[in-house]
Amino acid sequence: MGSMEASTAPENGSSAAGGGAGGTACNGAGAASNGGGMERRLRSSAASASWAAHLPLEVGTRVMCRWRDQKLHPVKVIERRKGSACSSPADYEYYVHYTEFNRRLDEWVKLEQLDLDTVETVVDEKVEDKATSLKMTRHQKRKIDETHVEQGHEELDAASLREHEEFTKVKNIAKIELGRYEIDTWYFSPFPPEYNDCPKLFFCEFCLNFMKRKEQLQRHMKKCDLKHPQVDGKKNKVYGQNLCYLAKLFLDHKTLYYDVDLFLFYVLCECDDRGCHMVGYFSKEKHSEESYNLACILTLPPYQRKGYGKFLIAFSYELSKKEGKVGTPERPLSDLGLLSYRGYWTRVLLEILKKHKGNISIKELSDMTAIKADDILSTLQSLDLIQYRKGQHVICADPKVLDRHLKAAGRGGLDVDVSKLIWTPYKEQG
Template identity: 35%
Template sequence: MAPSITSIAEEDQSVSWSLQSFAVSNDFRSPGPANLLLDRANSEFGIIYQTAPGIATMAQFPDTDEPVYFQVSRALCVMMQHLQLNLVFTTADYAAEFLQLLGRLATKVGNSYFEIYEAPSNAALSRADFSMEKQGFTNQITQTWMAIPYADTTEWARIYQTGKCSDFTIIAGSRVFPVHRVLLSSRSQYFDAVCDGRFTETEQRSIKLPENENIIAIMLQEIYEVYNTTTGSIFTGFALGREIEKDRVINDLLALFIACDKYNLESIKQRVAAAIIDRLPFIHDSLSIVDLAGCLYDENYPKIDRGLRKATIKLLQARLPAIMEDEDAWKEFSDNKVVLKAFHAYQCEITDSEFSTGVHTPPATPTKNMPSVDPNVLEVVFGSLLIKPWYPSFYPEELVGRRVERLYVCQWCFKYSKELMGFLGHLKACPLGKTPPPGVNVYTNDNYSLYEIDGEKHKLYAQNLCLFAKLFLDTKSVFYDVTTFLYYLLVAHSPTPGISHTNLGKDRTDREEIGAQGQVVGFFSKEKMSWDNNNLACILVFPPWQKQGLGQILMGASYEMSGREGRLGGPEKPLSDLGRLAYTHYWSATLARTILSCPSKKILTVLDLRDKTYIVPEDIIATLQAMDVLDHRKRGSAEAVINKAKVRAWAESNKVDLKGRPVDPEAFVMREVSRNGSEES
């Protein structure tokens, strides 16, 4: 096993980077976005796709079914003779971080042939015939693309294989392992005491261990740095294996972790923990995940777990819908009180985290609980409306200065200027003044329309939209790298208040002055490829049009589209306090309509409500509890039942329109959606 790198990530997290695309020479180009995953235990990188929340699938060459991966160990690197791997990262920071880590790993494993080449330009890299070989950068060392280090190359590995000069014996089961005291003593305090103490085993130069002989064999292979399939490559030896084989490997790794903890092999224990965590996304069987959690939360499992428990609880969170569908997995999960308690604690942790990066719909005016961060734009003129920003944005200082008294923003394209005359001139010539917003119309009713824009295709528009939105959001962080997001613009046909066309100061609402496309009054964004299957990343209704129920329209649209795509999801979590209030209102009203629209005799389960609303089960349960409509009495296998009378009373007291919905399902425009989530008319 090659040296691992753990300092770049939390113990309970694997290390990965999002890719916009990748290509292998001129033979294979990815059909869409992917992720680049580091196998920390082996210093290998593999490219994976996400097929569902928390589920990873290895990318493979379509003609050979071989995995797409590469190694840093030995003499392998990204650029090889007559073969190149082109990686297009979603951000420049990701690319820089990856290259830095790649260099560190290559140095650590003694890869003297490691080199980094940069493409002359992005345009050159995107050409189908682009070749580093033609640029004169081909590595002249003959290297193998799919090499796996089965051959043991360290001196200790060769000595272990031959048993030469052994001076101690370890017995496990029916096997006898000749070993070397000098190596064991240097790796473990336990074996140091046994080999150089005053024990019977010291005199006999032999010790019998109670563990399974296969686990001891793997442990010794790790000590001697002998390659083995248990801790070997994720990408060739695990990701493409059958579920039963994955179960065996995970069980062996868990037993190996316990053995390393018992025998004070801390460095190996750390690598084994990383090996388990990095393999978790490739475990597809729900029952296997629940079994894993049960093992980790057993009272006999080591207390210092190197992040294993938290990583597994995170996986349970991501896979909960699938676990609920699996009768055996759900029963085992719900019967394990220790795991349930840990799961609940994690839910509370992500809900109460002060580093909330979730959904925000700001109030009409800042409250005393909001951060005391002074805006760098004191006033913004949006078309003809004067608005006071609440938070600083990141407009370029070279264009607007570090602090600007008044910024003028176009109500159609969101371009900005600090000069009034330049702004007025732009309004007269803005190409979007008499046309709909860019992108695709996905929803239209009498009052509102929804347009989808791809951040990659309409990059400048999306960047300007985000810069304007940041004036009213305290946590939005994606401004310039918008290529991995889709944006859904809510357009009001007759907004109140309206915006006059070019004559500032008036408040006209006639169709000509508003513009042919109406007025963008808010938006929500979502990732094209979300690991957690989120259907919404950020949401904002612009301040002049808040308190009109428009946030509910945006939320309703996000769930309606999830239903049409057949994907169960929700907003990015953890939610902020304001986001939680807004979503609780939406979830409560939606559940009330759904429950009260069903026949009085019909029994509804959480799964029934999930299928009707596409709200995830944990949000349904939390919302019903917040509505106080559950009666805690046992009925069949259920611990609590929904009291419809309480639901009706709640709806009346909160003035919920039981017949109306935020969005009209019939008003959505059907269209094809490409694999990477971009627009196709």
């Protein structure tokens, strides 16, 4: 599987292996232990039987669920549906949210994956999972590709956020096939109604048209002669809209832009004799009054942790340099989005400070890097490299401190070979 989800296995889940006695009873103590285990199993069966009378479980129920790591984790029932052969309440399937983790891991499960002994009898809908859904161990944060940048929901008021979460609470597409990968999706995407609840969509990786059946894709591939991506949302509207549908499966944004005319799409590909295979992209507005040089960025799950996302961030700044402007990503950024950009800004700025002799101002750093002055100031302040003296900010850069921060920032990913960048800013085209 190409999905990143396989690499985000929880570390702190309780084991599904229960408390029954192990080994052969060789003495009285062992026999007592074995009897205790049998008693517990009888109590468990009785508890499960009592809960069978309350099936199907109500939306909002909290219970322990066996995940793909074969461990039990706390979940909340978000939705329920009748199974394909629903002859009894036990045949229902449940869409659950793992309250320890991001909702990208939400999924449909069968009753046998749920531990009915742990069902909470009081369902409290007012208890929010937001805090727990964002909890991650340090190991899991490393595992999640830090170039997977999402906007946060800070711009939404409480009512709009509830409406967004209600509308997008259940993934409508479980899997997609794109090129040689089958990928588990992460979030809801507003495909046309006829595609809702389709177990898997098949995408042409070149034109991004999508179909319900493999046979349709095979017929399409015999006729599709496009082997490279299109980039202008106005000239290639269908491609731009399909790219947004695809991206929304992996980005938890509030907004999906149907008016793609206003955007340019920069699609990164791996190329071979069959054509150019999309690995990720970023979009930017053709005209931005706020100096945004990037609206949305995504590296597809099968290609993450290869440095492609960091490359796209660096590439967006190289375009800003070509335009003779400073740039900044569209706000608001999620926590992971800020982490990605803060890493890029740190590496670029500290490399310059290491090599530079003498004084240098934030304005000069901005001119050299195309990074907005506010982003430079906030980055250096977060590293305690800024002091305020005599009414102005002064950069204090001890070489050992710079080395320590550079090491913490990690590697920068793939280099952008500017000598091969042939590009004309949009305002100068036509």
